[in-house]
Structures are given as structure tokens and as C-alpha cells.
Amino acid sequence: MAALPFYDTADISALNDQAVILLKLFGARGYTRQEPSILQPAEIFLDRSGEEIRRRTFTLTDPSGDELALRPDLTIPICKHAVDSGASLPARLSYNGLAFRYQPNRPERPTQFFQAGLELLGLADAAAGEGEILGLAFESLRAVGIQDFELRFGDLALFGALVDALELPTSWRERLKRNFWRAGYVETFLRRLGDGAEKAPSRAEVEAALDAQTLGAPAGRTREDVIARAMERGAEAAALRLDPAIAGVITKLFGISGPVEEAMRETRALLAAANIKLDGPLTAMDARLKAIAALGLDLSKVRFTAHFGRNMEYYTGFVFELWAKDAEGPVQVAGGGRYDTLMQSLGAAKPVSAIGCALRTERLLAARKFTGVA
Amino acid sequence: MALTLAIPSKGRLKEACDAWFSAAGLKLELTAGARGYRGAFAGLPGVDVMLLSAGEIASSLAAGDIHMGVSGEDLLREAAPELEGRMHLVCPMGFGFADVVVAVSEYWIDVSTMADLDDVCAAYARTHHKRLRVATKYAQLTRGFFAHNGIADYRIVPSAGATEAAPAAGLAEVIVDITTTGSTLKANGLKVLDDGVILKSQAQLAASLSADWDAQTRATVEALLGKLSAAAGSALYPALASRLK
Structure with missing residues (x-):
């Protein structure tokens, strides 16, 4: 049976008092509070977040047969509303409310929990947006009495840039970007590459092969889509192998994890040895670290993990977590990042830059209590 | 007792x-x-x-x-x-x-492995802004196997019976089903992926x-x-x- 929390007077008062502090801070920084409905149309989560979130989402069918979900987060409903209502951008939005997630194999974890959060939508200057959200996340922790915390982050964009710098067919790059965080993936991937001996098929050959399939249904794909990908796949098999030295660099880079300054030194050394230039992303990383230090967080409290991936699949670039300590040890009290494709997937006409963060307020309280003790 | x-x-x-x-x-x-x-x-x-x-x-x-x-x-x-x-x-x-297998339409001549399916799932999510659907009565086995193959861009639609008809009926793009000889799949224009055997049961x-x-x-x-x-x-x-x- 799932863990179903019960809040007694002391618990709920403490949570409410803390929420007042956080919402006041958000308001003072220009963030407008919103409260989406707890029940949401199921498909807005299920179509966007993939099966990993689907298996953790409580869904139900209303008496008329419509499929609803208890919101597993507040980001998607808030972004959906911003799209549907044509909110003027940039928009600064905040929330404080319950989210619900089934916890497979972790019956001790609560299936409902409070989240307070921020969404910054449509600010073109990505670095400024990141600084603003990180800064507010730090301020939030300090405002509720947590001074000692650690930042852990990764940046999908850095590895996107690395992969783009390699001489690879487009589809291979896409695969690496999608799967870079998976242990052992690169090795498996390299084994799959062609040996250059095969001949790429002609369009006529591919069309003939497709026309020979009389029984199969198109199953959601167009003839042109199938032909294009079949030709691409044939061309890949005929392409050259990836230089083993480059392959080694990718594997090593994906494995980097540690205190941020050390991790960046290691990254630079690896790139230099492989003669790969990533000046843009590396300069951006330097600027980011300066900004973090300026926000009052000592860089010894910052960890970089190359394969850092959040399991909410809509994140697209910078992703981060804040960790504090409670009586049981380190605990993640906040998380967030960039999700530049979400607004468009919810119906926005063009891409909207977006970054946000969510605070786990019950864990904040536990961490606050622990600082009181320690 | x-x-x-x-x-x-x-x-x-x-x-x-x-x-x-x-x-x-x-x-x-x-x-x-x-x-x-x-x-x-x-x-x-x-x-x-x-x-x-x-x-x-x-x-x-x-x-x-x-x-x-x-x-x-x-x-x-x-x-x-x-x-x-x-x-x-x-x-x-x-x-x-019997085998529990991942099967796709024979029309998908560019798909013969789980890695190909991963590409197609990601492309489908990008162009349609929604996930490719997998019809099955084996939701748990499917989730585990797809996760093992690093495929995230899909959603499961429950199927109580005649799963092999789902792609042609437009109810799903891919199926996970049980098969002994593969003849039912073949008769419905479907093929098993080369590395798509989830369980030899x-x-x-x-x-x-x-x-x-x-x-x-x-x-x-x-x-x-x-x-x-x-x-x-x-x-x-x-x-x-x-x-x-």
C-alpha cells in the first residue's frame, strides 16, 4: 500500500507558514501566483512525458468516460494555460500546491506532496533566465532557514555541442544526444556502426522494397517518411567508422562527475587532447560559474555531472538539483532546469524559451528542523 | 491448513x-x-x-x-x-x-531493430508532438524492455484482445504480443524486430x-x-x- 500522508495541526501550520514566506518572496520578484486544477486531462501529461511519468501518474475515468489525471506536476498545467490564454511574454508565474505520483517499488515514499515553484517563460536571454531562477531557488532556501546546501547540475547543451562537433551522420548525433546518459550506451552504439563495406541503396531500390510490402499498414507514418529513413539508414551502414580515439573521448567525457572546477579542468584537458574546440559552451560555462559565485554559493558546494539526467523528460538543457541535509542524510529539496520545447508541444505557435524550478516544501521543513538540531 | x-x-x-x-x-x-x-x-x-x-x-x-x-x-x-x-x-x-515480442508493420522497411524503433519513436514525438502508441496486454513487461533499450518516447495503450489488429485499425503504431509460430502476426502484415523478443515463455x-x-x-x-x-x-x-x- 502506498504511503498516504496525514498532516496534523503542527505539520500543516508549519507548511502553511513556510508557504507564506516563499510566496511572498516570489511575489516580490514579480512572479504571479497561479493554481491549476488538481484534476487535469490525462493526455497533457501522458503525451508529453513519456512512459516513465505515465507509470507514475494516477489516472481515472470520469462517469462520462473522459480520462483524467491527478497532476504529477504543476509545470505542465501552468504552461498549458499560458499557451491557451495567450499570456504575454516574458511571463513570470509561481505556484504552491499538491502533486501526486505513484512510487513504484518505493512504497515508503509519499504519493502526494507539496511543491512550490517558479516558471519563467519567454525570456530570450537564456543566461539571464538561468541566473534569475537559480538565484531565486537559493534565496528560497535561505528564506526558510537553510543556509547550507549543495548545487548539482548537468547541461545537456554542452554534450549536444560536443556531439555536433564530431564528424557523424545527423541520425547518429541525434541518437547520441538522446541516449548519452545511459551507461554503456556509447560502447554498444559504436559496435553498431557500419564498417564502410556496404553500398548505400538507391531510391528506386528502397521504393521497390516498400512496394513489395502489400500487407502491412502505414501505421502512422507516411510513405515519404519511411523511404527517407530507409535511405538514411542505408547510407549510415555504408559510412565510415567513428575514429576510436574520438569514441574514447566521448566515453570519458560522459563519465565526468565531481566538484565543478575539477570537472571543468578535466573536460578541457580531454577536449584539448582530442583537438575538439567547444569555445562557445565552455565560455558559457565559465560565465555560469561566475554567476553562481555571485549568487553567494561557494563553488566547492557545486558538483557537475556530465550524465546528469532528470527523469522528467521535457528538460532540454541546463538541469539542476539543490541538496540539503535532514536527519536521514542528504536530501534533494529542489530541482529544475530548462525546457525549451515544452510550450510548443503544448500548442504554442513558435518555440518559447522556458526555465523553472520546483521546491519540495515538506523536505525543506525536515531539512530546516535538522539545521535547528545540528 | x-x-x-x-x-x-x-x-x-x-x-x-x-x-x-x-x-x-x-x-x-x-x-x-x-x-x-x-x-x-x-x-x-x-x-x-x-x-x-x-x-x-x-x-x-x-x-x-x-x-x-x-x-x-x-x-x-x-x-x-x-x-x-x-x-x-x-x-x-x-x-x-510462446514468445512475447515487439512487432511493427512490414510497411516499416526501415525498422528491424529496437534501435531503429527508438529513432522512429523520437522522430514521431518530434513531428506529431505526441507519443507513438504501443498496444499490449503486457504493460509491465513492455515498460521494462523499452526502458532497457533506452526508448522513452512512446505510450502504452491497453489492449484486451486482437492486439495484432491494432496497427491496421489505427489504434496503435506498434504492438507487444505473445506468439507461438508468428503466423498470426504475419497474416496481419506485422514483423517481429530482430532483437524484439522480450520473453521466451x-x-x-x-x-x-x-x-x-x-x-x-x-x-x-x-x-x-x-x-x-x-x-x-x-x-x-x-x-x-x-x-x-
């Missing part, structure tokens, strides 16, 4: 199951007439045999409602995804062979770890497995005993 053992109530699985127990000297006698759904083994007291559907047997084992049961490994693993702590597979029975004798195991049922199961061990060629009870708390 009697040891409850559920066996399939009809079809080839029932006949093969009867023959398998008979070969070990355990003759099933129905207690409520030939059309009844309860029985016992001649010469082995304390076993209450129940005839249920293979699906009910799997879920009853997972829930701990019965001590032992015979069902397809596909259904057992679907009912208790990790098996750990919930079920113990006592012994494969050598019949009821067969009938299994399984024990529920969450059922109520008292001293008497333990003694009964030791006697039962003692008879079956000779036929299976290895001692079956010690492995189960070590799993029972």
Missing part, C-alpha cells in the same frame, strides 16, 4: 498440465464431478487443487491468495514485474512455449511468497515437491524453502 494449488481450467494447457503431474505419479481427481472446479491428488492429502484461468492464477499468486499455481511465465512476470519477494518460479514445465509451476505458509502447508509442499523433483531431475524444495520467511 490445506495447500492451495491452482491449475489452468481448460484447453491444451490443462491437458498438458494433467499429463505433467500424472507423469510424476500425481493423478488429479475432481471432487465435484467432471465439470467441477475443485480437485485433489490421489495419494497426496492436504492439497486443495483449484481450476482457474491462467490469468487469474497469475494475479492470485501475486496477491498471495493461493500457495502455488501453474501459469504462463508471461502472465506471471506481468502480474509481478520484479518477481522478487512476491513469487518463486519452482520449475519450468516444458510445454506452453513457457508454463511454470510457481509459488506465492506472500501467501500464508504455516507449518502444515510447508510440510505438504515439501512432500509435493519431493514427488515432482524425481521427474524434474533436481531437488525443488530447498530453493523454495530458502525464499519462504
